[in-house]
């Protein structure tokens with residue numbers, strides 16, 4: 001054997017050859033200057049160590065290319081390895097050996113020597129120069145710095161080691177020593193060993209260290225995070241357990257658990273769409289993991305309860321018997337032929353096509369004409385349940401569609417709430433007062449309503465709170481409104497409008513006789529008693545105690561009479577018969593509230609009765625004109641809108657242009673002022689349809705020819721005196737009839753609307769279609785001048801309360817054209 005001392009000493013032979021026993025390593029690379037304990041079990045390896053002990057303790061340490069092979073061949077051993085010395089050998093009781101080896105220098109196998117007992121190789125020692133250049137110095141410094149940095153974060157590295165490493169001056173040696181202290185991958189370590197050029201080795205090492213630092217840092221971060229998480233979960237678990245223990249002591253545990261079981265059963269039992277069921281189960285799973293009393297659990301529980309309480313598939317059996325439906329509609333309501341007819345058509349189509357994707361019905365009319373109650377009747381006629389939602393004043397989209405569940409106190413919208421209340425998915429859903437919705441920064445409720453009412457979309461209505469599609473297409477929607485123009489156009493577009501224009505006196509009488517009286521008798525506990533309203537008493541109430549298009553006040557007055565009789569009865573049980581006569585009405589209801597009959601006591605100069613259309617039906621509108629000495633000023637008062645003012649100016653211009661034919665002094669406007677006033681000055685009025693009335697009033701004032709008191713008129717006027725058509729004719733004529741007017745002038749073009757006027761009215765009121773202002777004046781004015789030349793004198797005689805008490809509530813009185 002060659003003297004190893006000689007090689008490892010400072011001899012400058014770079015490539016000396018040695019024969020050494022080989023110890024194949026599985027999972028460790030031993031670097032020069034590194035001391036490592038090895039556990040050796042394989043017989044050949046043990047023998048190799050034994051041989052080493054006999055021969056200056058030298059051994060060649062090289063790694064197997066594949067760790068798993070037990071009996072490696074030559075090809076399985078890496079050629080580059082480390083020549084080392086065995087420092088210590090310890091035989092363990094199980095026959096294996098623990099050896100402490102120290103690396104000395106690199107070596108390369110040049111030959112495998114045949115030996116049956118152990119591996120033996122011929123090795124050339126690769127000595128390295130200890131000289132350092134600038135590059136290696138720089139790299140060495142970086143490595144020391146990086147090592148220090150690593151030591152800072154990895155507390156297992158001792159300060160002494162850091163010190164030792166900083167003291168190493170020879171770059172190649174530094175590389176080997178540092179390499180030994182890192183847990184690099186085995187392939188990287190072997191590569192470090194195999195890199196013979198020191199600078200290259202240093203560079204590669206530096207790269208590996210940097211990477212290691214990064215990985216280590218990341219590793220630390222993850223560990224901290226996991227630890228935090230673990231601590232939190234453990235804390236929660238601990239607290240929950242504690243809470244449970246406390247509750248158990250107090251006996252609440254069982255209740256909560258029972259509630260959960262009940263809820264789960266409900267989810268299982270409830271018939272609902274797959275999507276809803278999945279959501280309910282998923283939320284239930286969450287709920288189970290929550291502390292039962294927590295706020296969060298309440299939110300989740302509420303949501304689940306909403307899901308299971310909705311009528312997803314529950315429905316009432318719909319009756320499609322048209323005769324039966326007609327009977328019920330007639331049973332509940334007098335008259336209303338057109339709406340009833342339309343409703344029956346609607347039901348007929350529905351029975352044929354099963355699912356009606358047709359337009360929604362919209363009943364438009366003044367208050368108290370039975371819009372809501374006819375919708376209720378439809379429900380009864382078809383065997384559906386009835387639900388009503390008033391949209392008056394709704395200004396927030398969320399009221400229709402709900403708030404998202406993320407908001408505190410969130411709830412589903414009113415549609416879903418109402419459905420839960422009815423418990424079926426096919427009720428008659430009455431949306432009242434669609435014209436009273438408003439819009440503000442919280443969104444536009446009418447847009448949400450569009451989705452509800454559109455048959456193309458409403459089969460998957462998505463409430464924000466539920467966040468599940470709900471099928472609204474089984475519902476029969478009926479909407480109601482007082483005025484058409486106030487309904488947003490896109491909504492109008494989706495609905496079929498049915499007008500309920502208001503009742504005639506005769507209709508009101510019949511409604512009272514056949515419906516309202518019996519209803520109120522029952523409501524006031526007088527059923528079975530003999531209560532009798534004479535026909536004249538009913539007319540008396542209608543004429544002197546109500547002035548309305550519908551019958552709500554009439555019903556209220558009847559109710560008031562019944563109430564008073566009930567009181568009588570309670571006082572004096574003997575009395576069972578109550579006769580209500582025309583005379584006794586004032587006993588119950590006080591003095592008459594309204595004057596019925598002639599609007600004027602005598603024909604007057606400058607006073608004309610016009611006809612207006614308002615939200616509560618038609619109205620009489622008094623127009624007064626006075627002339628006085630002045631300079632041709634035209635004054636217009638009575639809170640008139642721009643359109644109405646302009647209309648009065650047009651009327652004035654027309655009169656001026658016709659001074660000759662009216663036999664008025666053509667220069668009248670230079671010497672007199674004209675004042676047009678429309679009383680009830682506090683109520684805003686607008687619209688062009690009072691044009692001919694104002695013109696007649698001016699003409700009458702200027703010619704001093706009185707106007708017939710029992711005549712009313714409506715129509716727009718052009719500068720040349722043509723009479724243009726107006727709207728709301730039926731309401732206006734009903735109002736004229738109510739007011740005791742005998743003759744009404746209407747625009748010729750409105751003749752086509754006369755078919756809507758009940759015969760009972762047209763028999764009592766003469767309706768005269770007119771085309772031109774000349775005709776109007778012909779019908780309206782006396783042919784002779786009034787002898788009372790200056791009407792101002794009579795100012796005090798004019799009954800100013802001509803319209804007084806006309807409407808008990810100051811309504812927006814809009815004249816439309």
Ligand SMILES: Nc1ncnc2c1ncn2[C@@H]1O[C@H](COP(=O)(O)OP(=O)(O)OP(=O)(O)O)[C@@H](O)[C@H]1O
Nearest residue numbers: 332333334366367368369370371372373511515551
């Ligand atoms: N044609 C009729 N036959 C029998 N009763 C009627 C008739 N019209 C109205 N009524 C009765 O008048 C009352 C008022 O009707 P309802 O509440 O339906 O009015 P409405 O048109 O919906 O009013 P609003 O626009 O103010 O909601 C109800 O009690 C109703 O039964």
